[in-house]
Amino acid sequence: MSDATLAPPPGDSRLAYLRRRLFSTWFDGIVTVVSGLALLWLITTVLSWALLDAVWSEENAEACKDAAGACWAVIDARGRLILFGLYPYEQHWRSALGCAIIIATMGLSCWPAMWGMWRLLGLWLAGFGSFVILLHGGVFGLEVVTSEQWGGLALTVFIFASVFVIGMPLAVVLALARRSNLPIISWMAAIFIDTVRSLPLLTILFAAAVVVPFVLPDWAQGTKLGRVIFGFALFYAAYQAEIIRAGIQSIPKGQEEAAQALGMTYRSTVLDIILPQAFRNTLPSTINQVVITFKETSIVTIIGFFEVTASASAAVGRGEWGAYYVEVYVFVALVYFIFVFGLSRYGAYLERRSRLSHV
């Protein structure tokens, strides 16, 4: 293998190249054949289960009993419960529209033309504002649906987006505070970050949901959902702050000195010189942390929120569809995959973009 090259040398045909890469010794040949067969078996099995032998849409569970493949009928029958949770059935359009608005807001803020403080602020105020008005109601003749009843995908997406939008600016502030020249400030930031990082997310969310109401006066409590989102955002911010701090430390001292020597203010040095480089240097770990956060939203189930994984288990939990939990979880996994894959592709795009602007 030592003489293997990654790119076919000029003049080498594709076939000869493949032969050399895959069958260069008899051992390589056996590995190639065995893993090729295993892959083939896996693909055909999954495909025939998921597509060829599957039952797509039936009125009841009977048709699925004899089928060899997947029973996607369960999604047909239970899909709305999975996607909307406990949200009142007649009002599902509000949850769907709210979910679409949040997704569109996230999509728009991924677009470089939107990257300005005021533009992003306006976008997110509008996005969150219309989401809350739609889902909560009480105005424009919409009946009130309290946040305890929000659920499914809309809730997952809303929690994730809020955690990110609150947590990211907080992370920047924490990272800068931890590097502050004033010992009291850097010390407080360090204690905060290290404390939050030493606690399990579950503990923080429990504290936010259950303990805080005993501590704070009524007017400062907000809703349970609001407290949980805030606790979650603190958790995300603590980790993201350490990522940003590492990014800042990887910038040569000369960058800050050059900015100072030019007479730039601290604010401008940080916003124009330090942070853009810190984010660029830590893009892979930032994307990683965001993906983890998205997946961790499922943990809010435990304190009684009906986000998408919880509504999925409710969908199969009782009665006739109980046998088809695999299909339901595959469906939910697919929804997660779409988001997470989208995020990581976007991360790859950002890396390519930042490399283009400095190679």
Next chain:
Amino acid sequence: MSEPAIYLHGVVKRYGAFIALKDVSLSVDEGERVVICGPSGSGKSTLIRCINRLEVHSAGTIKVEGTELTDDDDAIREVRREVGMVFQDFNLFPHLSVLENCALPRIRVRGTPRAEAEQIARRELERMRIDNQADKFPDQLSGGQQQRVAIARALCMEPRIMLFDEPTSALDPEMVGEVLDAMVALAEGGMTMICVTHEMGFARSVADRVVFMADGRIVEQAPPDRFFDSPSAPETRRFLEQILGD
């Protein structure tokens, strides 16, 4: 008598117990060109970094264009607007294009509208003969080109004083010339300059005065002819023998 552009009196810089500058006094007139040389570790960088307060001096007085450097942030920013600095390793902003490296600080510090700032940036890049690279990014350029961009960036602030800290030391030998040429052109334009450099040809042809430092002190200062031909201090003679000896 008009006030000197730069005035240092009894300046001391301590790093913990170590004393990097020991009672340094120096005065540079408007339009004067001063070259500072001396062995490595003698405090040359520390001295010029005190002039724009990248280092905070421990004792003594520093005045730039009549403004004394104290803890007053406004005074510090005022001084930094008037004093451009060029570093040994360029310190261009890698995430910004060449044009943006020059225009952005101008916009942020002097509040110049973008269109005008870009015009100024192009003018200074042209002066450094590097305007054809305006849309590239710093690491697409050679060391000599990067250093000329760094000079242009400093000039965009339209400073009255320029500080150079060994601007050619990090360059491949074949690129030293282009940067020195740019500095000579600047000197001919009447800029007040302090250059830390060991380029003795440059010192001889451009400097009004050569300052020799050793061990945190100014040992000797003289016009270039006298400095090179009849140095008085033994340390200076030893130093000159070392760098001119080969």
